[in-house]
Amino acid sequence: MSEPIIRARGLGKAFESGRVRAVDDVDLDIEAGELVAIVGPSGCGKSTLLNLIAALDRPDAGELTVAGHDLMRRRDLDHYRARDIGLVFQLDNLVPSLSAIENVEVPLFGTVRPARRRRAVATAQLASVSLSERARSHPPQLSGGERQRVAIARALVNEPTIVLADEPTGRLDSHTGALVLDLLDRLRRERGVTLVVVSHDARVSARADRVLRMLDGRIAIGDGS
Numbered sequence: 001m002s003e004p005i006i007r008a009r010g011l012g013k014a015f016e017s018g019r020v021r022a023v024d025d026v027d028l029d030i031e032a033g034e035l036v037a038i039v040g041p042s043g044c045g046k047s048t049l050l051n052l053i054a055a056l057d058r059p060d061a062g063e064l065t066v067a068g069h070d071l072m073r074r075r076d077l078d079h080y081r082a083r084d085i086g087l088v089f090q091l092d093n094l095v096p097s098l099s100a101i102e103n104v105e106v107p108l109f110g111t112v113r114p115a116r117r118r119r120a121v122a123t124a125q126l127a128s129v130s131l132s133e134r135a136r137s138h139p140p141q142l143s144g145g146e147r148q149r150v151a152i153a154r155a156l157v158n159e160p161t162i163v164l165a166d167e168p169t170g171r172l173d174s175h176t177g178a179l180v181l182d183l184l185d186r187l188r189r190e191r192g193v194t195l196v197v198v199s200h201d202a203r204v205s206a207r208a209d210r211v212l213r214m215l216d217g218r219i220a221i222g223d224g225s
Contacts, residue, residue, distance in 0.1 A: 003065075005162065005194050006030035006053060010062035013048055022048040024217035025062070032161070035188055035195045037205045040214035046198040049214070050164050053196065054085050067161050082107060086155030086193075088184075090167035092147040094139040094154075100146075101126055101135040104153045111158075125153040129183060145176035152183060156191075163188070165197045169204070181207060 008028040014021050022045045030036050038046045051057040053066055055077040064071045067084045074080060081087075094103045105122040113121065126135055129149040139147055148168060155163055165184065169177030185207055188195045197204050205211045213220045 002032070003068075004029040005032040005067055006196070007065045008052075008062060011049075011052065011059055011064055012061035013045075013052055013057060014060050021217045023052060023059075026217075026219055028212070028219065030194060030196065032194055033188075033192050034209045035185065035197070035207060036210050036212060037208035038196065038198045038212045038214060039200065039205060040220070044214040045217040046214050047166055048217075050166055050196065050198050053162075054087055054164050055081055083158060084161055086158070086160040086163040088148075088151055088155045088163065088165040088168045090170040092139070092151040094147055094150060096139050099136050099138055100131060100142065100150045103139070103150055104157055107154060107158050122153075122157060125157045126150070128156070128187070129153045143176070144172050145179060148172065148176075148180050149183060152180070152187070156187065156193075159191075160193065162194045162196065165195065165199075167199055167201075168197065169199065169201050177201065178203065 006028065008026055011023055011026040011028070012021065013023040024045070026049065038049065040046055048057065052059050052064060055071055059072060069080055069084070095106070098106070101119070101122055104126050105118050108118040108121060123135065126132055129152055131146060131149055131153070134142060134146060142150065168184065169180055172180060181203055184195060187193070
């Protein structure tokens with residue numbers, strides 16, 4: 001069998017000089033192409049675990065290998081985040097002064113693509129989330145669902161192998177949230193990316209290949225529902 005695309009053993013992360021164990025001795029295997037939901041009460045360590053996988057935080061203990069990269073030893077993490085990981089947050093984090101197409105194009109800066117090619121790739125990515133007609137609009141002119149779709153396009157523009165989403169429907173109404181979930185699931189199936197979603201939204205769990213439940217920094221239950 002192939003190695004899991006995300007593999008953790010004894011993973012730990014503490015804050016406040018070790019007094020708060022946000023992630024505590026976590027073992028985790030996620031296979032390529034899976035949609036995995038991470039659920040649990042606020043403060044249980046879900047977002048911290050996602051941040052460790054994204055290399056936004058460094059683990060204090062254990063082992064963590066993602067897409068073949070040993071994150072405990074690797075130092076050039078900017079390149080890893082740019083090429084292997086796509087990030088979608090509850091807050092879309094778009095740049096208000098940039099248009100939708102310019103926001104999608106941001107991760108392409110620093111690559112070897114010429115300007116015309118960057119714009120073509122970003123245009124195609126915006127079309128994939130059905131927002132071509134809003135390419136010149138700025139974030140304040142977009143609805144919450146449209147902004148989140150722009151954020152998804154931005155996360156996918158470098159063709160990452162893994163997309164990590166932290167409460168992607170948390171600020172959306174039920175109808176718009178369902179549309180965003182449909183989009184994420186469709187893009188996962190079409191592109192074969194691995195999708196890990198932290199969410200309180202029961203609809204995310206219903207769509208997932210597996211649900212991981214966290215409590216007090218540990219994975220309490222893993223099931224295939």
